[in-house]
Structure formats: C-alpha cells, structure tokens
Amino acid sequence: MPLTADAQGVYPIAPTPFHDDGAIDNASIDRLVDFYLAIGATGITVLGQLGEAPKLTHAEGVAVATHMIRRAPTLPVIVGVSAPGFAAMRELTQEVMAAGAAGVMIAPPNTLRTDDQIVTYYRQAVQAIGADVPFVLQDYPLTFSVQITPGVIRRIVAELPSCVMLKHEDWPGLEKISTLRAWEREGAMRHIAILCGNNGLFLDYEMARGADGANTGYAFPDMLCDVVRLAGSGEREAAHDLFDAHLPLLRYEQQPGVGLAVRKYLLMRRGLLGSAALRQPAPALTAAARAEVEHLLARLARHDPRARLAAV
Helix, strand or coil: CCCCCHHHHECEEECCEECCCCCCCHHHHHHHHHHHHCCCCCCEEEECCCCCCCCCCCCHHHHHHHHHHCCCCCCCCEEEECCCCHHHHHHHHHHHHCCCEEEECCCCCCCCEEEEEEEEHHHHHHHHCCCCCEEEEEEEEEHHCCCCCHHHHHHHHHHCCCCCEECCCCCCHHHHHHHHHHHHHHCCCCCCEEEEEEHCCCHHHHHHHCCCCCCCHHHHHHHHHHHHHHHCCCCHHHHHHHHHHHHHHHHHHHHCCCCCHCCCCHHHHCCCCCCCCCCCCCCCCCCCHHHHHHHHHHHHHHCCCHHHHCCC
C-alpha cells in the first residue's frame, strides 16, 4: 500500500507506549491501532517527532513499526526515519519498507541554512534510501530551525518524484499552503498531499486553505477525524464549533517539553495506554499539571461527551 500524493484524512502520530519500567508495551500498541481503525483514521505515522524514536534502539524502532504495520494491514503506515547520517536512515528505511510500510518521513537536520543546502540534503537522502520509496517532507521550523520556503518545496517536488506529501508544521504557515495550492492550480507545481501537524492548532483554517488533513498527535485524534470530515463535507461552522471546544486542551498539550507527558496521560485516562510513562530522560507531570488537565477535561466534557472520563 505505497503512499501517494492523493493521501488525505488523518494520520495520527502514534506515541510509543512503555511500561513503567521503560519496556515497550505491545498490548497498548494493539489498543492504539485498533482505536485508530475504529475512529476512521486513514493512516498512521510511527516513530515521529513525539514517538520518542531517539530513545529507541534500532531494533526496537523496527519492532514497534512492524508491530503497528501488522496490526493495521488496511492502513498505510508512515515511518519516521530521520537520522544524523544516511547509513542509519537507509538501514531503517529498508527494514520498515520490507515489513510493509507505505513510506517514510524525513526531517531536515538543524545544520541546514541555505536553500541549496536543503535541496541537496533531500536529493542525497533519496539517493540513500532509494528513489522508489515514497517520502514525506517534514517542515517544522519551530523544532528543526530550518526555514523551508514554498520555493524550496517546489524545487524538491520538481526534482524528486518520490516526494508525495508535505507534513506542514510551519507557524505561521497558512500563506504557505495557499501559495503551494495556487502553484498547483497554475500548473507550476505537481500535486502533493499536504497534511498538517503542530498538534492540529490551526487545522480549522488549514483545511480551508487547501490542506488534505492532519498528520499529528493529540489525545483526541477522533476529534481531528471529525473536523477533517466536516470540513470536507462543507460543514464549516460545525467543524469550527467542535474545534473551538477542544482548543484549550490542544493548546495545553502543545507545550514544549511537557506536551508528550500530557498526551500520554490523557491517552492513559482514555484507556488506550496502560501507562503514561515516557522513556527516560523525560519530564514528569506535577500534581498541579494533572489537576489542570483534569479541569480542562471537565470543561471539554460540556461540549464533547468523549471527554467524560471516569473520575481519578
């Protein structure tokens, strides 16, 4: 099921579940994948920026990706393969593609500064992993400190046919989506899928600008699926109403550093993870932070019954 430029919908970024002792929790992987299937996700991304991939050994990363691929045989699975060097990227790509991955996601290293350096990096990455492997260009300057302009994206798309998706996480970035889609309409750039990350903070308007969906986390990915569906069917105000109800919790979960701890806590509260553990080194939620999350859940439950969770 190779990834194509026609991809759309929601590809949740799957966290890597751990037991309290740091061992990988395969039972929670199964629950997560089954949940993604049940809510109408159109794909899954594993070993992403918030999948704690750098804390996994190579063998663990392959094992987690393979487990998810086998658990979701009807969904395309994208695997993050970003690495300091191309040898590690090539090896991981070969193993996950052999296991049935739909494609890979590649983030730029933070050493890139010029447009030519960025294009050259992706050209070399494709040479390393193979031009037959579909890849997602991850554009997340807030984390990677690499500014990828629309013109650079167009150069990469023109030169590298295996680039089939942009994971759009620029902020502000709405004008970038509009620029890319305008070039497509003019015939100045071939079509690629644009799925948005950044915890879905701007998904309501990103869809209106021409995005195809979301490729991000959040503890309520079922809400993301609903917003994308409503936007696609022209129910704009209903999409905004639902999104607005979740925005305070989305914002809280997007906090740098502690955000993944919040997400895992919420996924545990929803019964999807057996533990909220992050692999060390990692921040821990304080009692005050947990109380704030519970307060936000209670407020959200007034508008979305999915947030009505059992008391702790």
